[in-house]
Amino acid sequence: MARPSYVELQSLASDAETPGQENDASSEPHRTLKEQSPSRLWTIGVPGLLLAIPILYTGTSYSDLVPLVGCKLISDQSYWASWHPSTTRKRARLGITTMALYRAEKGSTLGALEFLSTSQTTFSAFINLALFGGTHVWTFAVVAIWCLSPLGGQAAVRSIGLFPNSTTTKIPAMHYLGSNISDMNPFYQGGLTGGDMGIFLNANVREEFIFNLRNNVASVFSTPDVLVCHANGSSDGFDVAVQRLGGKWQAARIGQEDLWRNVRVPFLELLPNYDPERPKAWVEVPTDRVVSYASFIGVPIRGGSMSRAGNSTMIVRSHYMTLKCGEAFNGSTWLTPTAHKLLFHNMSSLGDLTLQYHSSGFPIGTRPNIFLDAVNDTKIMKEHTSLIHYPINDTEPTTKLKILLGGYCLDYPTSTIFLRTCDISTSYVDVEVRCTRLTALDDQNCRAARIRHTPGFPMSGNLTSLSNLAILIGTTWEFPFTTSDYDYGSPSLIEMYLKDPPQTLSRSSKNTYAGCFTNVSLDAFEARFATSLNTFVTATFNSTVLTGADGTSLENRNIMWKRSQRGEWFGSVAKVEEDRGSDL
Known part of the structure; x- marks a missing residue:
């Protein structure tokens, strides 16, 4: 006897009724993560407009050697950059979890999904690297993220530091x-x-x-x-x-x-x-x-x-x-x-x-x-x-x-x-x-x-x-x-x-x-x-x-x-x- 195909099983499931419950014809179909996400205009366009503020300020104050507001801005950036190593860990966990959900929706191997969902710390990422092996691009990407995250704070401090133009x-x-x-x-x-x-x-x-x-x-x-x-x-x-x-x-x-x-x-x-x-x-x-x-x-x-x-x-x-x-x-x-x-x-x-x-x-x-x-x-x-x-x-x-x-x-x-x-x-x-x-x-x-x-x-x-x-x-x-x-x-x-x-x-x-x-x-x-x-x-x-x-x-x-x-x-x-x- 031939096995039913995936399409036939889907059709049978859609026609089946649960005892004591009627089909709700008016219920909306489930939407995907991509469909529920905000549009690119909101996720990229609106934050991008905020970049215009420092760009315009930098352009208007370029003639000043050390603008007072600019110094305050750099000081605040340096302050938050000093907290980067701890905040990066939180952002890395959320990012890796989001990638796991995204790959699950798109379809991925169980090994890749398990690696993404369990690599929530630098130590666990190295353990998974040893257990699963370097068989997927996500393996090296996640390990690289965890290795570089502690350096971000110091790198940011040095990147935005105020240095005089000496002569x-x-x-x-x-x-x-x-x-x-x-x-x-x-x-x-x-x-x-x-x-x-x-x-x-x-x-x-x-x-x-x-x-x-x-x-x-x-x-x-x-x-x-x-x-x-x-x-x-x-x-x-x-x-x-x-x-x-x-x-x-x-x-x-x-x-x-x-x-x-x-x-x-x-x-x-x-x-x-x-x-x-x-x-x-x-x-x-x-x-x-x-x-x-x-x-x-x-x-x-x-x-x-x-x-x-x-x-x-x-x-x-x-x-x-x-x-x-x-x-x-x-x-x-x-x-x-x-x-x-x-x-x-x-x-x-x-x-x-x-x-x-x-x-x-x-x-x-x-x-x-x-x-x-x-x-x-x-x-x-x-x-x-x-x-x-x-x-x-x-x-x-x-x-x-x-x-x-x-x-x-x-x-x-x-x-x-x-x-x-x-x-x-x-x-x-x-x-x-x-x-x-x-x-x-x-x-x-x-x-x-x-x-x-x-x-x-x-x-x-x-x-x-x-x-x-x-x-x-x-x-x-x-x-x-x-x-x-x-x-x-x-x-x-x-x-x-x-x-x-x-x-x-x-x-x-x-x-x-x-x-x-x-x-x-x-x-x-x-x-x-x-x-x-x-x-x-x-x-x-x-x-x-x-x-x-x-x-x-x-x-x-x-x-x-x-x-x-x-x-x-x-x-x-x-x-x-x-x-x-x-x-x-």
């Missing part, structure tokens, strides 16, 4: 003074205006600018970073001072610039990676530790930056004095009228040596506990003080200038003046300065990033900033008095710094022997004394420039200003209008 450009920059010591000659040759005249050149100039000198020195010795400079390993209070400044990173950062945002020059010889056998090698200046600086007043720099976010680098040249001192000794034999060891102080005069002051000076009235002088050596003085200015061609003397510092110490059972002599040398350095401005509203922060000995200059030159009679006399008489107290026995800022930097600002009690430094290690004393002298000499420069009151323009600068090398600025591109005007 690198040359930009002019200048710094005050340079490597040559003879660059300071205009201070002592006259003819310049605007404060570029030597304070110690003559009485009239001295009277006009002496207050600026005293004020600037006292100001920089009163800043918190002084408490940790040249104190690491030589002062018991160093660690406590670092913590009070906010930790080692903060303590290192606040010392990079002075009170007026000038860039401080590190002591090259005291940096951890310095190698005297490789003088031309660049040495990195660390940012994770306190650095010893040659002067508390930095190098004034103008230009080299713009008024928007970016970084800049430049090379500036500078020099500073270094000291090589001997041990302290009893100065009784040196301080007699017949010894003639001191160049400026009068040993025949009665009274305390620490209170002697230049007869033609302008006494401040303070009472120091130390005195400064030069060693009276005929050959040395002839080479270093024969002129009122420096050698035009920076001719190196054959000798080193010697100075001495004296103060009362307890020499049981009486107090005696102890002396310490020091040879002065000069280090000439190239400094790579790096500046950073995070946003247009932030301050620009500059620091010395690398430093080396300047090629072609001596590593330890004999010509110094004090190799000039005018400034040597002025420094000798003014240095001890500048930061001193009006009460006898009270230590000055400089005296406290020489003794113990973390206690510089703790001038609470009298100390009969505030000018005695016999308990300070020789290396620490040399570094602290050199920084103090460099700070004092730098303070004799134009106070208007040091404090930044001269403005930022590079126009009409005199010969005291030098062009910085390799001035480059790197940052985001701005509109042409922002590049015009006074941006330096």
